[in-house]
Amino acid sequence: MITKEQVLQALSKVEEPDLKKDLVTLNMIKDIEINGNKITFTVVLTTPACPLKEVIKNRCIEALTTDLGEGLDITVNMTAEVTSIRNSAPVLPGVKNIIAISSGKGGVGKSTVTANLALALKQSGAKVGIIDADIFGPSIPMMFGAEDVQPLIAPKDGKNMIHPVIQFGIKMISIGFLTPADNAVVWRGPMASQALRQFFGDVDWGELDYLLIDLPPGTSDIHLSLVQTVPVTGAVIVTTPQKVAVADATKGLSMFRQPQINVPILGVVENMAYFTPKELPDNKYYIFGKDGGEEMAKKFDAPLIGKIPLVQGIREGGDEGRPLMMDEQNPTSKAFKETAERLAQQLAIRNANAPQTERVQVS
Numbered sequence: 001m002i003t004k005e006q007v008l009q010a011l012s013k014v015e016e017p018d019l020k021k022d023l024v025t026l027n028m029i030k031d032i033e034i035n036g037n038k039i040t041f042t043v044v045l046t047t048p049a050c051p052l053k054e055v056i057k058n059r060c061i062e063a064l065t066t067d068l069g070e071g072l073d074i075t076v077n078m079t080a081e082v083t084s085i086r087n088s089a090p091v092l093p094g095v096k097n098i099i100a101i102s103s104g105k106g107g108v109g110k111s112t113v114t115a116n117l118a119l120a121l122k123q124s125g126a127k128v129g130i131i132d133a134d135i136f137g138p139s140i141p142m143m144f145g146a147e148d149v150q151p152l153i154a155p156k157d158g159k160n161m162i163h164p165v166i167q168f169g170i171k172m173i174s175i176g177f178l179t180p181a182d183n184a185v186v187w188r189g190p191m192a193s194q195a196l197r198q199f200f201g202d203v204d205w206g207e208l209d210y211l212l213i214d215l216p217p218g219t220s221d222i223h224l225s226l227v228q229t230v231p232v233t234g235a236v237i238v239t240t241p242q243k244v245a246v247a248d249a250t251k252g253l254s255m256f257r258q259p260q261i262n263v264p265i266l267g268v269v270e271n272m273a274y275f276t277p278k279e280l281p282d283n284k285y286y287i288f289g290k291d292g293g294e295e296m297a298k299k300f301d302a303p304l305i306g307k308i309p310l311v312q313g314i315r316e317g318g319d320e321g322r323p324l325m326m327d328e329q330n331p332t333s334k335a336f337k338e339t340a341e342r343l344a345q346q347l348a349i350r351n352a353n354a355p356q357t358e359r360v361q362v363s
């Protein structure tokens, strides 16, 4: 008769390819049931967006067959619980990961990438939120077709809390929901920083796997307010391959790596990496230069997590308030899906290997 111990013994030979430890040590095997030659168990992955789901599943079956023989009836259920190192965080304990999305130069597509990555993560089964931290030029409400929506304000535990707007299954907050768009530009720096702090302290975010922060371009007061307000789990740098964009993105990357800030870089996204006309699908035109983001990632030893093409549908999706990821059949959605998977993967690796980021203290 097959025992639970034998099953665990076999599965302890399967390594999680990213975390480089076996599934049993990582506590990823749950609910083993054995009935004659029928074995059922669950593998709890570190993210529903795990790109290695099938690989891990097949390796489990292989390991069991090798150890316990052919002719087994094996059912592997794959589920996921997003990992977090924020368990005892004083601010937003229900939010597992806070991810800053940053760029150097303006207009490189940071908000577009944020919106589509959020949707790709959500489609994988994760709970996702966005803070539009671009107080001076908020674009998230428009990109999600939610410009006229006003968030609800309701008391919770004796305090008035803002409920995030929920659009396409993503919880979001933006200054654009709270003030008329024309007002935002005249805000002074300290007021903008105060608004950002309120997005953390006065919004009822509930439980989230990933909270994406769409930062303003450059390295601003808002960036510093962010790292002073919450420990940021990691940062993503968005750039086009263009020289000036890469030069500015490098400054952004270096800021997160400064010893007193010390936010891990989860990856670089090269946006507008190439253009492929519909009528010539095999041709690639490098309108903004070639591989600039990739080279930057290499130089700074950061993972390149995606190359997004320049596609009319991406621009149209943004302008029409329905990001391209809402159309899962669109061939370009694959680029965002894969980028989201690599982001989730890098985050799981980061959470397995490094402690909580410290909040930056003002001295």
Ligand SMILES: Nc1ncnc2c1ncn2[C@@H]1O[C@H](COP(=O)(O)OP(=O)(O)OP(=O)(O)O)[C@@H](O)[C@H]1O
Residues within 6 Å of the ligand: 103, 105, 106, 107, 108, 109, 110, 111, 112, 113, 134, 137, 139, 216, 217, 271, 272, 308, 309, 310, 311, 312, 314, 315, 316, 318, 319
């Ligand atoms: N891959 C792409 N293909 C086509 N258009 C794109 C792509 N990425 C972004 N865009 C378009 O480029 C414009 C700028 O994008 P977006 O607003 O996301 O940039 P940003 O870096 O967030 O800008 P800001 O500096 O204002 O914060 C938008 O019109 C958007 O639709």
